[in-house]
Amino acid sequence: GAVVSQHPSRVICKSGTSVKIECRSLDFQATTMFWYRQFPKQSLMLMATSNEGSKATYEQGVEKDKFLINHASLTLSTLTVTSAHPEDSSFYICSAIYNEQFFGPGTRLTVL
Amino acid sequence: DQQVKQNSPSLSVQEGRISILNCDYTNSMFDYFLWYKKYPAEGPTFLISISSIKDKNEDGRFTVFLNKSAKHLSLHIVPSQPGDSAVYFCAASANGANSKLTFGKGITLSVRP
Numbered sequence: 001g002a003v004v005s006q007h008p009s010r011v012i013c014k015s016g017t018s019v020k021i022e023c024r025s026l027d028f029q030a031t032t033m034f035w036y037r038q039f040p041k042q043s044l045m046l047m048a049t050s051n052e053g054s055k056a057t058y059e060q061g062v063e064k065d066k067f068l069i070n071h072a073s074l075t076l077s078t079l080t081v082t083s084a085h086p087e088d089s090s091f092y093i094c095s096a097i098y099n100e101q102f103f104g105p106g107t108r109l110t111v112l
Numbered sequence: 113d114q115q116v117k118q119n120s121p122s123l124s125v126q127e128g129r130i131s132i133l134n135c136d137y138t139n140s141m142f143d144y145f146l147w148y149k150k151y152p153a154e155g156p157t158f159l160i161s162i163s164s165i166k167d168k169n170e171d172g173r174f175t176v177f178l179n180k181s182a183k184h185l186s187l188h189i190v191p192s193q194p195g196d197s198a199v200y201f202c203a204a205s206a207n208g209a210n211s212k213l214t215f216g217k218g219i220t221l222s223v224r225p
Contacts, residue, residue: 034213046213101146
């Protein structure tokens with residue numbers, strides 16, 4: 001199957017700082033990537049759809065000014081959590097489509 | 113409002129026996145369904161999918177059955193192996209394979225040696 005990577009795998013930051021998470025499709029090009037979030041013992045919830053060369057589409061209830069998404073190339077999408085707060089602590093997962101939807105390994109964000 | 117429901121939080125089966133994981137959905141616009149396997153602190157791994165034009169899809173030990181009239185699908189794993197122990201998520205899309213997914217809450221499968 002296709003390989004999707006994420007970096008970093010784990011990040012701890014202070015409240016008020018911004019954190020950037022990268023999602024890369026390693027062996028294929030992806031015009032569309034998705035960003036999901038998973039809270040403990042909960043389902044994966046879609047945050048936004050990242051489209052190469054255009055603005056991201058956000059799901060209802062997700063603040064686009066807080067979760068900045070940039071899909072600058074066909075193999076890279078970034079999610080920046082701006083002015084992070086403890087309630088933003090979660091597991092963030094990206095995915096890209098190559099016949100099926102393949103997921104990255106996830107990024108554990110902890111905001112102190 | 114949960115559009116994809118996995119009502120059983122856990123399932124335990126004996127190695128070699130069949131594991132049957134169930135999933136129900138409420139949105140009649142869903143036309144593509146997937147099953148993912150997930151370990152803690154890792155991303156989901158794609159297992160198998162099925163389009164709404166089919167009622168069965170098989171891949172090795174994994175078979176997915178779809179009952180559109182009942183809005184129900186199930187994943188059968190046979191024979192079950194200890195390495196199958198993980199959380200299994202059912203997911204659905206309303207626009208084929210290349211669209212955003214709605215996930216269920218997952219079910220934890222434990223396969224006893």
